[in-house]
Amino acid sequence: MSKFSVFCSKLQLTKILVSMLDAAIASVKKYPSMKIFKTGFTLCIVSAFSMLTSCSSLPEGGREIAVSYEEPARLQFQGKGAGAGFALMSTMGAMGIALGVAIDEGIAKDIRSVVLSDGFSLDGLISKALRQKSKGRLVAVYDREFPAVSMPRLIIERYGFKTTGGENDATSADILVSFVLPDIKPIRVHYPDDFKTNEGFTPMAAPLAALKQDGERGRTLLEAGFNSIFDALALRQPQYF
Structure with missing residues (x-):
């Protein structure tokens, strides 16, 4: 359901509630003995209106999922270990296991400059993919340092590119x-x-030289990767997807 459709539905329900309240007031003016009934009826309408307005503050589409990034929280590249920017970086996975990752920061920087151009947002890509794969049941939220215990979490431990040997x-x-x-x-x-x-x-792959020049190629690869991941999660946790 679109935001406009939801807005129209809420507007129609509000008009109905107001009409019912007006009818109740008119009845009391005509029949004073119905004052007690009017009070109870008004309380019911006020309660319904309160529920209507509170629903509008809920995330449209479904349950929130807290999305966060492990450091260094930037696009990385693996595969050209002899490059000028080669470094061995250590990150901690969700299981608390140290992961040694060979990163070529020089090539990563070249790709990053074109992939993250034109206002591209990885948050936006993840939000869109989650929304589509879960059919609107999951709404990504960011910058939640201490999410509720009951809230599902998606931790991006690493993202970027690597050569496949082709x-x-x-x-x-x-x-x-x-x-x-x-x-x-x-x-x-x-x-x-x-x-x-x-x-x-x-x-899905592309020549490394192309990734350094065409940001759209890199964005397409990232989208394919996240879509495959969410497909795999949907098989294991179908109640969320």
């Missing part, structure tokens, strides 16, 4: 996330590594 330095998205729910072990999904055993799977 021709022309074929490069795919490289994304590692954890889906955290109360009282169960976090579900970690790594794209494309966790999908290599799927029959017929080939990660």
Whole structure:
């Protein structure tokens, strides 16, 4: 349902409630003995109106999911370890395990400058993918330092690109996330590594040189990676997706 449709529905219900209240007041003026009935009727309408307005403050579409990023929280690149910007970085996964990641910051910076151009937002990409895959049941929220215990969480441990070993330095998205729910072990999904055993799977890729020049190519790869991850999570947690 569109925002405009929701607004129209609320407006129609408000008009009905106001009409009912006007009718009750008119009845009391005509029949004073109905004063007690009018008081109770008014309370019912006021309660209904309160529920209507409070519903408008809820996230439209469904349950909130807190999205956060592990440091260094920026697009990374793996695969050209001999590059000038090579460094070994250590991050902590959702399981508390130290992960050694070989990062070529020089190439990452080149790709980052074009992929993150034109107002592109990774938050926007994730929000759109979550909304589509969950059919509107999940609404991404950001900057929640201490989300409620009952709130599902999506932790982006790493995102960026890596070479796949194909021709022309074929490069795919490289994304590692954890889906955290109360009282169960976090579900970690790594794209494309966790999908290599799927029959017929080939990660979407593009030549490295193209990624340095065409931001749209990189954004398409990231979108494909996140969509695959959310498809995998939907199989394991269908009640959310």
